[in-house]
Amino acid sequence: MDIEKFKLRNNKATYYKVKKDLSVMYIEPSFVYEMIYFDNTDLLEKELKDVFIEKDKKIKRISHLDKDVIEDRLFRSLVNKDKYHTLELANEMYLRDKKNLFDILYKLSLISSDENKLIKTYLFELMDIKYGYNPYILKNLIVYFIKSTNSYIDFNDKKSLEFFESNVTNLYKLIYEKQNSRVEKYNLQKLDLKANKKMTEVKEYIYICLNKMK
Numbered sequence: 001m002d003i004e005k006f007k008l009r010n011n012k013a014t015y016y017k018v019k020k021d022l023s024v025m026y027i028e029p030s031f032v033y034e035m036i037y038f039d040n041t042d043l044l045e046k047e048l049k050d051v052f053i054e055k056d057k058k059i060k061r062i063s064h065l066d067k068d069v070i071e072d073r074l075f076r077s078l079v080n081k082d083k084y085h086t087l088e089l090a091n092e093m094y095l096r097d098k099k100n101l102f103d104i105l106y107k108l109s110l111i112s113s114d115e116n117k118l119i120k121t122y123l124f125e126l127m128d129i130k131y132g133y134n135p136y137i138l139k140n141l142i143v144y145f146i147k148s149t150n151s152y153i154d155f156n157d158k159k160s161l162e163f164f165e166s167n168v169t170n171l172y173k174l175i176y177e178k179q180n181s182r183v184e185k186y187n188l189q190k191l192d193l194k195a196n197k198k199m200t201e202v203k204e205y206i207y208i209c210l211n212k213m214k
Contacts, residue, residue: 001036001044007136008054015148029116029144031202033137034123037130038209043202059091059135067096075104081146090142091135098128105141106182113151113164115172115197120144122175123206155189166194171207 010032017025030051035044062070074089076082093101102125109118124141131137154160168176173195183190199207 001039001041003033003036003131003134003137006032006036006048008056009048009051010136010140011052011054011143012050012147013052015144024149026149028200028202029120029148030140031123031206033127033140034206035202037123037127038206040205043205047202059139060088061095062088062092065092067093067100070096071100071104074101075108078104078108078142078145079150081150083146086146087139087142091138094133094138105145106179107186108145110176110179110183110186110188111152113153114148115168116148117145118175118179119171119203119206122178153191161191165191167197168193168195169197169199169203169207170195171199171203171210172197174207174210 010030012027012030015027015029017027019025030047032044032047032051035041035047065073070089070092074086074093077086077089090101093104102121105121105124106118109121112118120141124137127134127137153164173193176191176193180190
């Protein structure tokens with residue numbers, strides 16, 4: 001399948017909604033590119049029903065900034081969900097130091113209580129290996145980071161930690177276990193995951209595909 005066909009049709013308008021009764025509805029990320037990667041036309045069509053068509057906008061280079069400055073600003077922009085600068089910073093970091101970009105994305109993903117950040121980051125890495133540099137695939141990941149809610153695992157609160165460990169999907173658990181070296185590298189507490197959360201159809205399919213890749 002031609003990835004370029006979907007470069008403007010891969011993001012959802014939002015990834016959470018706060019209702020009038022103050023309940024929060026969390027919306028699953030778009031897995032358009034991932035379904036192209038795993039070659040599932042049926043699920044791709046389902047994913048396309050929930051995305052909107054964007055205007056094409058060139059990502060500006062910021063090559064005048066030092067790499068250390070970009071790294072620092074990118075980290076803060078992702079944490080602060082800065083919709084104006086994050087993509088340019090991530091794109092520049094990718095082009096200058098891709099390894100550092102992945103470190104930043106994985107660090108924030110591994111402490112996030114939103115399992116989708118780690119899932120999307122890992123799948124982005126797989127697609128990057130296959131397709132190489134593609135600013136639209138990078139944009140899809142960054143948009144999810146800045147449009148989804150920011151919530152983090154409280155490693156110091158035992159009850160909160162146990163709740164998170166018991167409420168993840170098998171897909172998250174599988175990907176998390178692939179990141180043992182990063183957990184150690186970043187000096188993070190290792191999670192004891194139970195994987196009791198039901199997976200969506202798309203996640204179930206990705207889980208099956210990743211298991212076959214072992």
